[in-house]
Amino acid sequence: MDKKTSVHEDIPLFKQLEKQHPFLLMLYFAMVGSGMLFLFLLVGFTKSLIKVDENLLLLPKAFVISTLLILLSSYFVQKAWQNFLTDEAKSLRQNLLYLLILGFCFSISQVWGWSDLTKQGIGFSGKAAGSYLYVLTGLHILHLLGGLAFVIAQIANYNKACNDGVQALIMFSNKYEKMKMKMLKDYWHFLDVLWIIIFLYLVFKI
Amino acid sequence: MSAVDTQNLETQVHHDEHHDHEHHEQSFIRKYIFSEDHKVIAKQFLITGIFWAVIGGVFSVIFRLQLGFPDANLEVLRPILGGWITEQGKLDQNFYLALVTMHGTIMVFFVLTAGLSGTFSNFLIPLQIGARDMASGFLNMLSYWFFFASSVVMFASIFIQTGPASGGWVIYPPLSALPKASLGSGLGMTMWLVSMALFIVGSLLGSINYVTTVINLRTRGMSMWRLPLTIWAFFLTAVIGILSFPVLFSAALLLIFDRSFGTSFYLDEIYIDGEALHNTGGSALLFQHLFWFLGHPEVYIVLLPALGITSEIIATNSRKPIFGYQAMVLSMLAITFISFIVWAHHMFVTGMNPFLGSVFMLLTLIIAVPSAVKSFNYITTLWRGNIVFTPAMLFSIGLVSFFISGGVTGIALGNSAIDIQLHDTYFVVAHFHLVMGSASFFGMMAGVYHWFPKMFGRMMDEKLGYVHFWITFVGVYFVFFPMHYIGIAGFPRRYYSWTNFDAFNMYADLNMLISIAAIITLSAQFIFMFNFFYSIFYGRLAPLNPWRSNTLEWTTSRLPGHGNWEGKIPTVYRWPYDYSKPGAKEDFIPQHIPHYETLESNLEHEKALEEYDKEVAKEEEIHISSHSH
Numbered sequence: 001m002d003k004k005t006s007v008h009e010d011i012p013l014f015k016q017l018e019k020q021h022p023f024l025l026m027l028y029f030a031m032v033g034s035g036m037l038f039l040f041l042l043v044g045f046t047k048s049l050i051k052v053d054e055n056l057l058l059l060p061k062a063f064v065i066s067t068l069l070i071l072l073s074s075y076f077v078q079k080a081w082q083n084f085l086t087d088e089a090k091s092l093r094q095n096l097l098y099l100l101i102l103g104f105c106f107s108i109s110q111v112w113g114w115s116d117l118t119k120q121g122i123g124f125s126g127k128a129a130g131s132y133l134y135v136l137t138g139l140h141i142l143h144l145l146g147g148l149a150f151v152i153a154q155i156a157n158y159n160k161a162c163n164d165g166v167q168a169l170i171m172f173s174n175k176y177e178k179m180k181m182k183m184l185k186d187y188w189h190f191l192d193v194l195w196i197i198i199f200l201y202l203v204f205k206i
Numbered sequence: 207m208s209a210v211d212t213q214n215l216e217t218q219v220h221h222d223e224h225h226d227h228e229h230h231e232q233s234f235i236r237k238y239i240f241s242e243d244h245k246v247i248a249k250q251f252l253i254t255g256i257f258w259a260v261i262g263g264v265f266s267v268i269f270r271l272q273l274g275f276p277d278a279n280l281e282v283l284r285p286i287l288g289g290w291i292t293e294q295g296k297l298d299q300n301f302y303l304a305l306v307t308m309h310g311t312i313m314v315f316f317v318l319t320a321g322l323s324g325t326f327s328n329f330l331i332p333l334q335i336g337a338r339d340m341a342s343g344f345l346n347m348l349s350y351w352f353f354f355a356s357s358v359v360m361f362a363s364i365f366i367q368t369g370p371a372s373g374g375w376v377i378y379p380p381l382s383a384l385p386k387a388s389l390g391s392g393l394g395m396t397m398w399l400v401s402m403a404l405f406i407v408g409s410l411l412g413s414i415n416y417v418t419t420v421i422n423l424r425t426r427g428m429s430m431w432r433l434p435l436t437i438w439a440f441f442l443t444a445v446i447g448i449l450s451f452p453v454l455f456s457a458a459l460l461l462i463f464d465r466s467f468g469t470s471f472y473l474d475e476i477y478i479d480g481e482a483l484h485n486t487g488g489s490a491l492l493f494q495h496l497f498w499f500l501g502h503p504e505v506y507i508v509l510l511p512a513l514g515i516t517s518e519i520i521a522t523n524s525r526k527p528i529f530g531y532q533a534m535v536l537s538m539l540a541i542t543f544i545s546f547i548v549w550a551h552h553m554f555v556t557g558m559n560p561f562l563g564s565v566f567m568l569l570t571l572i573i574a575v576p577s578a579v580k581s582f583n584y585i586t587t588l589w590r591g592n593i594v595f596t597p598a599m600l601f602s603i604g605l606v607s608f609f610i611s612g613g614v615t616g617i618a619l620g621n622s623a624i625d626i627q628l629h630d631t632y633f634v635v636a637h638f639h640l641v642m643g644s645a646s647f648f649g650m651m652a653g654v655y656h657w658f659p660k661m662f663g664r665m666m667d668e669k670l671g672y673v674h675f676w677i678t679f680v681g682v683y684f685v686f687f688p689m690h691y692i693g694i695a696g697f698p699r700r701y702y703s704w705t706n707f708d709a710f711n712m713y714a715d716l717n718m719l720i721s722i723a724a725i726i727t728l729s730a731q732f733i734f735m736f737n738f739f740y741s742i743f744y745g746r747l748a749p750l751n752p753w754r755s756n757t758l759e760w761t762t763s764r765l766p767g768h769g770n771w772e773g774k775i776p777t778v779y780r781w782p783y784d785y786s787k788p789g790a791k792e793d794f795i796p797q798h799i800p801h802y803e804t805l806e807s808n809l810e811h812e813k814a815l816e817e818y819d820k821e822v823a824k825e826e827e828i829h830i831s832s833h834s835h
Binding site (some may be wrong): 029040043051052129 | 455486
């Protein structure tokens, strides 16, 4: 009972977490949950590889393009974050617009990858190993579409700030707005890293 | 006495924050149906849980009728079950399987996950950590309504013509993956999967909220080491949920694809009527891995909240500090961690590598260590305490009893060699019904009796509570203890009848005894239900702190409104287990009493806190007055 009453705790990471806005923390935990989902799909995929010929699966070229696109989009979301910190409403909106376009292009490129897969004879309802490629990418796109909805909401949000200096001032000094932007940035990087991990795993496993 | 003083002081000083939450009367719909208030959501979870518990309990009695009285004519049930009673007056065999499956699903997920964790995490987290509400009231509301939608789908599946899912609550493919495989593998299984997908979403929304609330919204002074053990338990339960439910989601998702979109994630080289199916390349065993990666932690999702509730109730009603607070927390942390690396002990007989089996066996047996620490700590807390036998206390002690007697058989079952004989027998049924089913159920009951005054502002009837406890406690042992013997004899679970096996005839009496005990135990639950619903409206008005307890929820008004505390949120100065402190005026010192008010009972190392608490109190006051000007 003696030490319990000590006044200070020294868990630095925990202290940091405590200081975050709850919504941000919730996003992080949701990302952990999503991560588990993808992790176990990758485990299932690995197991299913035992039952297929080595050269049955070919990685569609479109997936390489997607990878470049999402890397580029992560660059723009980082720039948008910088813009928020330096109060540049116009370029902030501009960068979010690029992000939106790249996000859509990424999704289209993924779907294009699916048609490549089908052409190779790897259908959704074929061998299990092939089906995993669809499920992994499909769930990732779903996650990404959620992010895109958020981007659209943010663009609409910053439209006001672009035309009105007072609005901009209010917005950029608002802690809640900053947290929202940080949520967007972190979530987008999560999507990026998630895809890169899936992509690299596929490259080395196929 | 000092408690009363500070409370008065606080209400005098802090009138100013009232403007936050005094006006705006909410409409009926916002207040009771689509409510974002954690207390209302908790009650919604509780009442939905009770509804499901009745259904799950009645189901078990119906299949116990078949097991205990295989020759009986069940024609009386025709008005309820209709076509599921055959022309000979027997229970339909397909429906028997459906009953077993639904009993498991309902009890594990809808009663003990949603009903227990959903109720008490929601109700107690904000109240005990000193928060106005959950981190996100909206997501919290969404969490309940996802659960509600999931309930509606599951409930509807009971009434469809082909019956609900019937492949066991573990829904192993290929039985569950091929709609043709059995009657319940058709529409019933589809609805099961849809319902579970919704359930998982709701559960995740809840868990994320609980974890964030505990980390972010604790009141001043409420360090992690001053949290009541209930909160630690809910916190770790939610962490387990976040890590394991997504895995069940992936398992269910792949199964949905297999059933409806022609994929073969779990299917490989299957023949029906001599004809090969097109599915190749899947693995049925993969499902078991995915399922049990959730399934085993799920045991602790169900059990940990009950253990937390018990810690709190036993300490309060023994009038003693909980024995080994830190050991309790660390053992819960250990259970949380180990729960993720033992799942394959459910799969010893799937043909896994015996070496792998021995690894999982070792890890499984290690769980006995933190579990034993908890058991010892409960018993040593009771040791020489001034025990007050409230109904909640009795149910808590009952939990400890089940936890031990069910846990001991777990040590036997965890051995991969013994499991070859005992796998899927009634020994397993007896083990998990005691250690996880009954123990968690008793934790839930203890929680209801203990926090009913805070939930509804009234007391439940104690005498009815005692009757409820003793019938249930004795009944549970009469139901599950004989099952050990039947299991050792080799009775397989989920079988419709054993009358074809001569070897098992000598156990007919024992089965009958179990069934009679089950009927009596279920009947006793209606005493509780009457007590519960009657007391909501007509119970004796509850005093502010009926159990003379230390935690923060008892510093609120009799029926706390939106925002929980009318004035300022209390500051916390001590841990929650200062019961019977030597020298203290009362045998309890609530958490919000600063050390400078309890000079007579402060221990040597707490002298430094007297000054510190004074400064904290002063700062808080400055903070308040700067607000009001």
